[in-house]
Amino acid sequence: xxxxxxxxxxxxxxxxxxxxxxxxxxxxxxxxxxxxxxxxxxxxxxxxxxxxxxxxxxxxxxxxxxxxxxxxxxxxxxxxxxxxxxxxxxxxxxxxxxxxxxxxxxxxxxxxxxxxxxxxxxxxxxxxxxxxxxxxxxxxxxxxxxxxxxxxxxxxxxxxxxxxxxxxxxxxx
Numbered sequence: 001x002x003x004x005x006x007x008x009x010x011x012x013x014x015x016x017x018x019x020x021x022x023x024x025x026x027x028x029x030x031x032x033x034x035x036x037x038x039x040x041x042x043x044x045x046x047x048x049x050x051x052x053x054x055x056x057x058x059x060x061x062x063x064x065x066x067x068x069x070x071x072x073x074x075x076x077x078x079x080x081x082x083x084x085x086x087x088x089x090x091x092x093x094x095x096x097x098x099x100x101x102x103x104x105x106x107x108x109x110x111x112x113x114x115x116x117x118x119x120x121x122x123x124x125x126x127x128x129x130x131x132x133x134x135x136x137x138x139x140x141x142x143x144x145x146x147x148x149x150x151x152x153x154x155x156x157x158x159x160x161x162x163x164x165x166x167x168x169x170x171x172x173x
Contacts, residue, residue: 005033008033010027015067016064017061017063020068022068022070042125047143051142051146054143055146055153058146058150059153059154059157062075062151062153063154067158071155074151078152079152079155082148085106085107088102088106111144112137115140115141115144116137118140119136
C-alpha cells in the first residue's frame with residue numbers, strides 16, 4: 001500500500017480496538033483506489049492461550065465492533081440464535097422443566113453445526129483424518145461457546161459504557 005492511500009483516508013480509526021482494519025479498507029474502496037484481492041491468501045491469527053483470555057478479548061472485540069457500527073455483521077446473528085433458543089424455553093412453563101432438555105439439545109446441535117461448518121470451511125488449508133477432526137470439533141465447542149457469551153457480554157458492556165454514557169453526555173450538553 002502506498003503512503004498516499006493511507007494518508008488520503010486518514011489511516012485507521014484509532015478509537016477502536018477491533019474492526020478498525022475493516023473500516024480502513026472500506027474507506028480505501030469508497031475513495032476509489034484500485035484494490036486487488038488474493039483469494040488464495042492464508043491469514044494466520046492465533047486465538048488466546050486460555051479460554052478466559054479468549055473470552056475477555058472477544059468481550060472487547062464485540063464492544064468495539066458495535067462502536068464501529070458493524071452490529072449487523074456479527075452480533076445480530078448471535079442475538080437472533082439465542083432469542084430463538086430463549087423462545088424455545090417458553091413451552092417449559094407448560095410442559096415442565098424436562099422441556100429444557102429440548103432447548104439444550106437444540107443449542108448443542110447449533111453449536112455442533114457451527115463447529116462443523118468451521119471445519120469444512122478450513123478443510124483445504126488444514127487437512128486431517130477424521131479422528132483429528134473429531135478432536136478439533138471437541139476443541140471448537142467450548143471456544144465458540146465462550147465467543148458467543150463474550151459477544152453478548154460485550155454488547156451489554158457497549159450499552160452500559162458507550163451508549164448510555166454518550167446518551168447522558170448528550171443530555172447534559
